[in-house]
Amino acid sequence: MKQKGEEMREIIKKHKRKRSIEDYVIDTITCIVYLFFTFICVYPFYYIFINTISANNLSERGKVLFWPIGIHFNNYISVLKIPGLFSALKISVARTVIGTIVTVFIAAFLGYMFTKESMWKRKFWYRFVVATMYFNAGIIPWYITMRNLHLTNNFWGYILPLAVSPFYIVLCKTFVESLPGELQDAAEIDGAGTLKIFFQIIAPLIKPILATVAIFTAVTQWNAFQDTLLLVTDKRLYTLQFTLYQYINQASSLKSLANSNASSAQMAASLAHAQTSTSIRMTVTIVVVAPIILIYPIFQRFFVKGIMIGAVKG
Numbered sequence: 001m002k003q004k005g006e007e008m009r010e011i012i013k014k015h016k017r018k019r020s021i022e023d024y025v026i027d028t029i030t031c032i033v034y035l036f037f038t039f040i041c042v043y044p045f046y047y048i049f050i051n052t053i054s055a056n057n058l059s060e061r062g063k064v065l066f067w068p069i070g071i072h073f074n075n076y077i078s079v080l081k082i083p084g085l086f087s088a089l090k091i092s093v094a095r096t097v098i099g100t101i102v103t104v105f106i107a108a109f110l111g112y113m114f115t116k117e118s119m120w121k122r123k124f125w126y127r128f129v130v131a132t133m134y135f136n137a138g139i140i141p142w143y144i145t146m147r148n149l150h151l152t153n154n155f156w157g158y159i160l161p162l163a164v165s166p167f168y169i170v171l172c173k174t175f176v177e178s179l180p181g182e183l184q185d186a187a188e189i190d191g192a193g194t195l196k197i198f199f200q201i202i203a204p205l206i207k208p209i210l211a212t213v214a215i216f217t218a219v220t221q222w223n224a225f226q227d228t229l230l231l232v233t234d235k236r237l238y239t240l241q242f243t244l245y246q247y248i249n250q251a252s253s254l255k256s257l258a259n260s261n262a263s264s265a266q267m268a269a270s271l272a273h274a275q276t277s278t279s280i281r282m283t284v285t286i287v288v289v290a291p292i293i294l295i296y297p298i299f300q301r302f303f304v305k306g307i308m309i310g311a312v313k314g
Contacts, residue, residue, distance in 0.1 A: 045289070052076070052283045060276045075283040084235065084243065092222060092240040095158040099221040102163050104213050110164070111172025112202050116194075126173075133166040143230055153234045158227060162220065168213045175209040176202060215296065222292055244284050 051059040055070030063069070079085070113119050114126045142161075151157035179202070187197045203210070225241035232238065 045293070048282045048285055052279065052286055056276045056279045059282075060278045075279045076287075079280060079283045079287065084238065085240075087236065088238045088240040088243040091155075091237060095155070095224075095239065096218050096221040099159045099162060100214050100217045102159055103165060103168065103217045104210055106163050107165060107168035107172050107213050108203065108206065108210055109198060110169045111174075112176050112198050113194075114169070114173045115176045129164070129166050129169060139230070146231060152231045153237065154231075155237060157231045158221070158224070158239075161227070162217070165217075168216065171213065172206065172209055175206050179205055218295070219292055240288055244288050247280060247284050 047065070050066075050068040051064050052075050053071050053073060054064040054068045055072070056075070058064055058069055110129070114122060116122065119125075146152060146157060146161070151160065183201055183205075184197055187201055192200070223241055225239060225245050228237070228239050228242035229245070232242075
């Protein structure tokens with residue numbers, strides 16, 4: 001065995017090609033290109049962040065580009081004191097968590113059911129669901145439907161319209177079809193029912209695609225604000241994104257509001273720390289975007305595998 005191992009190493013050394021100058025040039029160019037695109041993706045978030053902790057008068061004039069100047073954290077303290085912010089945060093977290101759970105479950109279960117030959121009118125219902133990906137009645141019919149279903153000024157108006165997503169169902173169905181059919185056959189022979197097979201056999205095996213759907217759904221739910229704009233007039237149901245939308249449109253009034261909430265010590269501070277429309281917009285943007293940026297790496301290892309297997313059969 002030892003002799004064979006040495007022979008293999010000798011063969012590998014003989015066939016191992018020395019790296020040429022062209023190889024190093026290509027690697028260098030590749031690294032530069034990737035670093036360039038990384039910079040393009042990261043810099044906007046970095047730019048917003050350094051402007052939230054820099055002197056507001058310089059940030060307002062666009063003087064902060066690469067490094068923070070006059071570092072302070074009064075922007076975050078003042079913005080977090082704006083009335084309604086924490087209430088909106090609770091609504092956004094609730095709709096994201098509940099909406100993600102409901103959408104992932106429905107997508108996984110329907111995706112599994114559409115793979116079963118015994119399902120009544122399986123092909124018809126599958127085509128019926130997929131057809132909704134291509135046909136949309138528009139905002140006005142959608143609003144009338146939501147009003148007739150009493151989903152205006154209703155928390156479930158955030159959850160139910162996004163519960164059934166044809167795209168996610170197709171992903172889950174394709175992933176389930178990639179699993180060995182013998183697993184389900186063996187469970188059925190042992191007397192397992194549909195729900196038992198789904199929860200005990202299928203669900204544990206399709207975790208990658210479930211994580212992928214969860215990421216997509218969570219980002220959609222967290223970033224949504226148009227449904228609040230169209231369906232909600234009760235301020236208690238405002239989401240964080242809709243609050244951000246209002247802040248951007250009413251930045252001047254928010255400047256006065258944030259400054260009025262400051263203590264006397266803060267009011268006596270340097271003019272560089274006074275709230276501006278730019279500082280408010282950027283600070284609230286960081287507050288809204290940060291949770292998604294922090295959560296995404298947790299699901300990243302499932303994301304690539306899930307989207308690849310779920311999108312291409314085999």
